[in-house]
Amino acid sequence: MHVSLDSALGRQRRLNSVGESVLQIAPNALTAYSLRSLTGGDPKVVRVRRASDNGEQDFTASEVSSGALVAFVGSGNDGFVETWYDQAGNSNDVVQATAGSQPKIVSAGSLVTGGLRFDDAQKLETASTASFGDGTTLSTFITNSSDGDEASYLFRFSSDYIIFNNSAGLRRVHAGISANAGTASGSEELWSTISTINSSGGTTNFFADGVLKSSADANIGTKTVSNRVLNIGGSSSGTHWNGTVNEVIFYATDQTSNRVALESNIMTNYGIS
Amino acid sequence: MLYLIYASKEAAIERADEEGKELGFDYWIEDNGIGTRWLTYPNETADHMWALDVTDYDLDESEESSTVDHYTPLPDPDDD
Numbered sequence: 510m511h512v513s514l515d516s517a518l519g520r521q522r523r524l525n526s527v528g529e530s531v532l533q534i535a536p537n538a539l540t541a542y543s544l545r546s547l548t549g550g551d552p553k554v555v556r557v558r559r560a561s562d563n564g565e566q567d568f569t570a571s572e573v574s575s576g577a578l579v580a581f582v583g584s585g586n587d588g589f590v591e592t593w594y595d596q597a598g599n600s601n602d603v604v605q606a607t608a609g610s611q612p613k614i615v616s617a618g619s620l621v622t623g624g625l626r627f628d629d630a631q632k633l634e635t636a637s638t639a640s641f642g643d644g645t646t647l648s649t650f651i652t653n654s655s656d657g658d659e660a661s662y663l664f665r666f667s668s669d670y671i672i673f674n675n676s677a678g679l680r681r682v683h684a685g686i687s688a689n690a691g692t693a694s695g696s697e698e699l700w701s702t703i704s705t706i707n708s709s710g711g712t713t714n715f716f717a718d719g720v721l722k723s724s725a726d727a728n729i730g731t732k733t734v735s736n737r738v739l740n741i742g743g744s745s746s747g748t749h750w751n752g753t754v755n756e757v758i759f760y761a762t763d764q765t766s767n768r769v770a771l772e773s774n775i776m777t778n779y780g781i782s
Numbered sequence: 783m784l785y786l787i788y789a790s791k792e793a794a795i796e797r798a799d800e801e802g803k804e805l806g807f808d809y810w811i812e813d814n815g816i817g818t819r820w821l822t823y824p825n826e827t828a829d830h831m832w833a834l835d836v837t838d839y840d841l842d843e844s845e846e847s848s849t850v851d852h853y854t855p856l857p858d859p860d861d862d
Contacts, residue, residue, distance in 0.1 A: 558808065558818050565808040565817050591808075591818050606809065606819040609835070 531650075531758060531774055535767035538597040539639070540739060543756040544614075544624055545778065546570040547596045556592035557614060559583060565591055579615055588615030590625055593633055593741075603633035603741055612742065612754075623654045623697055623753030629661075630749055632742035639666065641734040641761055646705045648764035649757070650771055652779055653700060655693040656751035662743035663700075663750050664757060669734040672702055673748070680722060682713040685730020690715035690722035697755070699775050703765055706733050718781055719772045755779060784849040785833045794824035794832040801839050828854040 530549035532538060541547045544554055551571045558565045559582045568578045582588035589611035595601040605611045610632055612625040641647065649672060651664055657678030665671040671683040680690040684706050694717075704713035708731050715723035741757060743749040756775065764771065776782065788794040798820040803810045808817030821839070824832040833853040836845070 556817070563806050563808065563818065592816075606817070607823040608805075608807065608818050608820065609822045611818070 529774070531771060532597065534770045534774060535760070535764055537760065537762065539599060539759050539761045540595050540601040540603075540635070541597040541758045542593045542595065542603065542741075543758075544570065544573045545756075547756075547758065552596050553594050554596065555590055555594060555614065557582065557588045558591050558608065558611065559615075560587040560589065563608075567592075567594075573620075579618065579620060582615040583618065585618045586615070587613060587617065590614050590633065593625070601635050601637060601739065603635055603739065605631070605633050621753065624652070624755035626753050627742045627750040629659075629751050632740055632744065632749065634741075635739045638736045638738050639734060639761075640736050641666075641670075641706060643707050643709070643733060644705065645733070645761060646703065646763035648703045648760040648762065648768070649701070650759075650764075650775060651700045651757050652697065652755040652775055652781070654697045654753045655695065657693045657695055658751060660748055661750045661752070662748045663741070663752075663754070664759075665740050665743070666734045666737035667740070669732045669737055670704070670706060672700065673743075673750075680715060680717060682715055682723070682727075682729050684711045685732040686728065688713050688715065688723050688727035688729045690727075691717065693717075697753075697779060697781055699772060699779070699781055701768060701772060703763060703768065704729060705763075707731070708733055716768070716772070718776065719769070783835055784837045784851060785853055786836050786845060786849060787827065787853065788824065788832040788834065791824055791826070791832050794834045795820075797834060797836075798823060801836075804840065826856040828856050830856070 531547040533549055551569045553567050554570050556567045561583055566581050593603045612627045612631040655674050660676045662671055662673040673681055674693050678692045680693055681687040682702050698717050701716040711729045712726040713729045802820045809819035822835040824834045827833050
């Protein structure tokens with residue numbers, strides 16, 4: 510049997526991803542948001558408004574971890590996310606210019622546990638729109654914690670493609686109809702979805718913490734994505750996300766071959782087992 | 783919650799802009815189109831007016847006498 514050096518090294522990279530960043534493991538994400546570096550460098554990750562005087566400042570990943578962001582917000586004060594910067598290099602930042610709709614990142618002088626806190630009235634959106642046609646595979650890796658107390662949208666392209674939990678706390682993917690994937694634990698989870706959308710019938714595989722929770726190739730309906738903004742956090746009071754979000758990484762390609770390595774990186778970073 | 787009802791979105795945004803300037807949001811200070819602009823943003827009502835949440839606004843007497851405590855929102859077309 511012949512095994513090329515390249516393929517052998519490539520396989521080794523997938524198995525030994527410790528030390529590699531998310532975007533080194535699997536480049537070419539369409540969007541990638543986090544408070545840590547996903548690139549391996551020290552990118553600008555977030556723009557924060559402090560409630561004390563409405564002053565704003567950008568922060569890099571190292572400035573978040575060093576305490577500079579908390580120091581900027583100030584002792585006992587709250588801070589809110591105005592922009593969550595896209596680390597994928599596509600300038601698909603998600604923004605919220607309305608103070609009352611900004612997720613919280615610092616609460617009473619401390620970083621929010623779990624990243625950004627969405628409390629039933631917050632959302633972040635891209636300015637640009639995206640379209641994905643028949644046969645496109647969408648791969649998402651979202652580190653979150655759901656309150657699970659009402660239907661709430663986590664990640665969506667309008668009503669065309671939605672990752673959410675329903676009022677019973679069921680994890681779901683929807684592209685016309687919903688595929689269930691078990692009940693959210695209420696603790697921090699990594700939701701990995703690999704969905705192929707198709708107007709004649711799309712399918713998804715929904716993994717929570719690396720374990721398949723939906724049926725294999727579960728039916729998600731017949732919608733494709735047409736000229737929609739990316740929304741994190743929902744749209745109306747009835748469907749806003751209730752919970753936290755630490756990280757959102759999105760590919761408009763099939764990342765099945767990288768899924769395990771990506772999940773290993775993410776779960777190790779956030780202490781998810 | 784307190785709301786002011788406007789006939790047009792533009793009029794509601796004009797009031798939201800005024801409050802954003804008063805609060806010193808970054809959009810108005812840096813003048814580069816970046817940063818927080820509004821405290822609240824108007825939502826369309828079922829009868830196609832525009833409701834602005836002014837609960838935390840500094841209202842004048844005329845505005846205070848015009849507030850309502852609820853409105854019926856236009857169903858979100860995205861929530862189909």
